[in-house]
Amino acid sequence: MEQLAELVLNGVSSGAVYAALALSLMIIYQATRVVNFAQPGLALIAAYTAFSVTRATGSYWLGFVLALVVGGALGVLAERLLIRPVQRRSELSAIIVTLGLLMLLQGVAGMVWSNEPHSFPYPLDFRGRFSATDAFAVAAVGVTALGLLLLFRYTPLGLRMRAAAFRPEVARMVGVRVGLMLTVGWGIASVIGALAGMLAVPPFIFPNVLDGVFVYGITAAVIGGLDNPFGAVLGGFTLGIGLSLVSGYLGPELVTLAALVIVVVVLSLRPDGLFTRPRARQV
Amino acid sequence: MSAPAPAPPALEVHDLVSAYGAVRAVDGVSLTVPAGSITAVLGANGAGKTTLLRTVSGAKAAQSGRVLADGVELTRLPADRVVRHGVAHVPEGGGVITQLTVEENLRLGGLWRADRADRVRAREEMYQLFPVLAERRRQPAGALSGGERQMLAIGRALMARPRVLLLDEPSLGLAPMVTRRLLRLLRELRDGTGLTVVLVEQNARGALSVADHGFVLSLGRVAASGDADRLLADDRTRHAYLGF
Amino acid sequence: MTDDTARTGRAAVLDRWRRSPMLLRHLAAALAAFLGIVLLTSVTDPFTNLRIATIGYHLVAVAGLALLIGVSGQISLGHGAFMFIGAYTMALLVIHVPGSPLWANLLLAIAASCAAGVAVGAATARLHGPYLAGATLILAVGLPAVALRYPEALGGSNGLTFSVAGTPPALSDTVPDPRWQSWVVWLAVLLALVVVANVSRGRLGRRLRAVRDDEAAAALSGLRPGRLRTVAFVISAGCGGLAGALQAYLLGTATPSSFGLALSLSLLAAVVLGGLGSLWGALWGALALVYVEVWGHDAAEALGLSDHVANNLPIALFGAALIAIVLLWPSGVQGGLARLGAAVRTRRIGPGGRPD
Ligand SMILES: Nc1ncnc2c1ncn2[C@@H]1O[C@H](COP(=O)(O)OP(=O)(O)OP(=O)(O)O)[C@@H](O)[C@H]1O
Ligand SMILES: [Mg+2]
Numbered sequence A: 001m002e003q004l005a006e007l008v009l010n011g012v013s014s015g016a017v018y019a020a021l022a023l024s025l026m027i028i029y030q031a032t033r034v035v036n037f038a039q040p041g042l043a044l045i046a047a048y049t050a051f052s053v054t055r056a057t058g059s060y061w062l063g064f065v066l067a068l069v070v071g072g073a074l075g076v077l078a079e080r081l082l083i084r085p086v087q088r089r090s091e092l093s094a095i096i097v098t099l100g101l102l103m104l105l106q107g108v109a110g111m112v113w114s115n116e117p118h119s120f121p122y123p124l125d126f127r128g129r130f131s132a133t134d135a136f137a138v139a140a141v142g143v144t145a146l147g148l149l150l151l152f153r154y155t156p157l158g159l160r161m162r163a164a165a166f167r168p169e170v171a172r173m174v175g176v177r178v179g180l181m182l183t184v185g186w187g188i189a190s191v192i193g194a195l196a197g198m199l200a201v202p203p204f205i206f207p208n209v210l211d212g213v214f215v216y217g218i219t220a221a222v223i224g225g226l227d228n229p230f231g232a233v234l235g236g237f238t239l240g241i242g243l244s245l246v247s248g249y250l251g252p253e254l255v256t257l258a259a260l261v262i263v264v265v266v267l268s269l270r271p272d273g274l275f276t277r278p279r280a281r282q283v
Numbered sequence B: 001m002s003a004p005a006p007a008p009p010a011l012e013v014h015d016l017v018s019a020y021g022a023v024r025a026v027d028g029v030s031l032t033v034p035a036g037s038i039t040a041v042l043g044a045n046g047a048g049k050t051t052l053l054r055t056v057s058g059a060k061a062a063q064s065g066r067v068l069a070d071g072v073e074l075t076r077l078p079a080d081r082v083v084r085h086g087v088a089h090v091p092e093g094g095g096v097i098t099q100l101t102v103e104e105n106l107r108l109g110g111l112w113r114a115d116r117a118d119r120v121r122a123r124e125e126m127y128q129l130f131p132v133l134a135e136r137r138r139q140p141a142g143a144l145s146g147g148e149r150q151m152l153a154i155g156r157a158l159m160a161r162p163r164v165l166l167l168d169e170p171s172l173g174l175a176p177m178v179t180r181r182l183l184r185l186l187r188e189l190r191d192g193t194g195l196t197v198v199l200v201e202q203n204a205r206g207a208l209s210v211a212d213h214g215f216v217l218s219l220g221r222v223a224a225s226g227d228a229d230r231l232l233a234d235d236r237t238r239h240a241y242l243g244f
Numbered sequence C: 001m002t003d004d005t006a007r008t009g010r011a012a013v014l015d016r017w018r019r020s021p022m023l024l025r026h027l028a029a030a031l032a033a034f035l036g037i038v039l040l041t042s043v044t045d046p047f048t049n050l051r052i053a054t055i056g057y058h059l060v061a062v063a064g065l066a067l068l069i070g071v072s073g074q075i076s077l078g079h080g081a082f083m084f085i086g087a088y089t090m091a092l093l094v095i096h097v098p099g100s101p102l103w104a105n106l107l108l109a110i111a112a113s114c115a116a117g118v119a120v121g122a123a124t125a126r127l128h129g130p131y132l133a134g135a136t137l138i139l140a141v142g143l144p145a146v147a148l149r150y151p152e153a154l155g156g157s158n159g160l161t162f163s164v165a166g167t168p169p170a171l172s173d174t175v176p177d178p179r180w181q182s183w184v185v186w187l188a189v190l191l192a193l194v195v196v197a198n199v200s201r202g203r204l205g206r207r208l209r210a211v212r213d214d215e216a217a218a219a220l221s222g223l224r225p226g227r228l229r230t231v232a233f234v235i236s237a238g239c240g241g242l243a244g245a246l247q248a249y250l251l252g253t254a255t256p257s258s259f260g261l262a263l264s265l266s267l268l269a270a271v272v273l274g275g276l277g278s279l280w281g282a283l284w285g286a287l288a289l290v291y292v293e294v295w296g297h298d299a300a301e302a303l304g305l306s307d308h309v310a311n312n313l314p315i316a317l318f319g320a321a322l323i324a325i326v327l328l329w330p331s332g333v334q335g336g337l338a339r340l341g342a343a344v345r346t347r348r349i350g351p352g353g354r355p356d
Helices: A002-032 A039-057 A060-086 A091-113 A132-154 A156-166 A168-173 A178-200 A211-224 A229-250 A252-269 B049-056 B079-085 B102-110 B116-129 B131-135 B146-158 B176-193 B204-210 B228-233 B235-242 C003-019 C022-043 C046-071 C079-096 C102-124 C129-142 C145-149 C177-201 C203-213 C215-220 C225-251 C261-274 C279-302 C307-328 C332-349
Strands: B011-020 B023-033 B038-043 B064-069 B087-090 B164-168 B196-200 B213-218 B221-227
Touching (some): A002 A039, A002 A156, A039 A060, A091 C261, A156 A178, A211 A229, B011 B049, B023 B213, B038 B176, B049 B087, B131 B146, B146 B176, B176 B204, C022 C177, C046 C177, C046 C279, C079 C225, C129 C261
Parallel strands (some): B038 B213
Antiparallel strands (some): B011 B023
């Protein structure tokens, strides 16, 4: 019982990170129908920025803020320079471009900061069961999710963004600057991705540090339904707890395979994800 | 509307060409739409009516030619800029966004306008104009019937307080009675607010009965044009292009 | 002989070539390629021999993935996982069944990865685009971790080390080991490529393309999209398994870290680089895989750049190349060459000539 509680609590805090990544993927997927495989690359550069800033100034929080800014800026640039030109091409083109960007960013990070792991600080005290850092992660992701909900449901910007995502051509006819909305979406998503990166990186940073977490982020997004913000958050926490149990009872090396099994099972039962109401596909 | 003599027409199209690849769906169309008029654009399936409207509103790029509204050049502007110049487009099928609620769809139509108070006022006017929409404002637009969707689409376009309204087959799939109501409504709008309407229709007889002028398209070109009564009376045009 | 008769003579030969059975044609081409490899390895040093062998197993991996992506339209970010399975099957067989001959080991490695391909392919047959990419991405990251889970059997992070048989005793005086190894590799690779080429250009390939281009229409005309997709997945998995087994045979080791996400992404990069769905494209891709790595290191060394630049230059270059190709040159190297060839040919034949 003791162990179970421990595992669940661990799962909640790692689930927060998966939820953040899933949210970020979901926003971009909704807006541009692209799964942003470059996400860990963008977040990686953001986290390395924080690393350098913190090392130079001694302030964790300055690094933290700059990481979010850099992450968002990179997302905006990626959308403008790389995604927009391939938007109208095949699904494959966009996937390949984002993968290329991932390789490029990871390679550049390795060239600049080397492949050696550097120690990377936690935001707050990280010792003990459900530490201050864990609480911070859960709270940060909770606030983010709530903020997104308010943004999309209740603000004109959110309404425009949704319109641009659902029916870009119609949105344009009613005066929505669709391209701008997509860029804003990528920016917001990349800020959230950078947040997830900052939470996921400690204790060490190296170029591949986010690969594993990203895989779980994708898993969470897929089981939650790439179209659904609640699904992304729920998917993140469910997956976090589930994988924590797998890791505790079956062994940490099997966690990734468990994620694969979960994805395959969920998608073969519900191709639109676990938490979306099944509906007729739009063609 | 008592227009001062040299006022430019609400909409002018000169030699417009608009193609899909090698298919010139609009092949050198010119037309003039006087302010405050209702102008019908008629023609068989595939004549190029939808393409004409889409090109005018900037939803599709023109190959060549010009489009002006109130004398202002709109030719190369994208759709989101065209609507800011007072030309609103209700696309074929209405283009209601089914995932949004009725109210969100309506709000969307006026969102680009800075005058917040007037946006709210316009919304209330739309609810008065289409009371069904008011009853269902919180429901997803996907739950509306075809006729209700057309009303929502028109309401959304009117939220922009346009000077020119481009309507693409608003009667598509509607019962004849509803169609008649809709056409009468257009007339009232024109009379009440001075709105200029360009009405694309399959139902030529109905359209010409409310329109002042008509253009008949065939294979992307203007095959006939003139006052609505004259087109209605002209047997040759009717038989050749309008099929009644 | 006038220019004209020469041309008709050549045309007749070409014509006979085109009408001979496809399998024979491909086998003949493979034989010619094999002779070329034997010649090439005979005039180069052992180091280059090994590099030629390395190109060989990369080629079959890339070709399998190119078939999957280009012909059947499925994307896989997990191709490295099948190489992992092939390599470990090979290693386990060599270690635990010492008597088993090489060809049997290779076949068993292919069989093992095909079996995995059946499982994964069937499970993912309904997924498309981003979902499929996501699922196979998880496979790429997750499978190598299995080696860490079972350190006694699979050697943990150090992997498995073993010694492979070199040149048979009868030839060992005349043929050095690296040369023999590169022959073995290329023989296996070319045979596998014959299969891939036959699939790609034959009836199965046409069906796969039909499903890729319009699934609904293909299903209406009696094809079974799910089944066909799985078949493509299995073939490509088999190619991956063979490549992994050949790699293990060449290196005498199998370690989990060499089959990580970076490998899977590099293979994808090679496919895109070469041009989707063409065997020649796969060759350019495989060459790029081997030589970008080599040249990256050489260049970094020559410029006096640090180790971490040298280590990361290849992956950064691949990433940049992927982006550049999709944005600027979507048909890849082979597509570009084909266009170039066509342009030259029409110029030679003149504007009236029949375009290819
Ligand atoms: N997206 C498109 N791509 C290619 N060709 C198109 C496209 N849309 C329309 N066309 C072609 O352009 C021509 C004009 O089409 P358009 O939709 O403008 O006709 P229409 O007059 O609106 O017809 P309908 O009364 O059926 O709505 C037709 O020949 C049509 O096939
Ligand atoms: Mg039409």
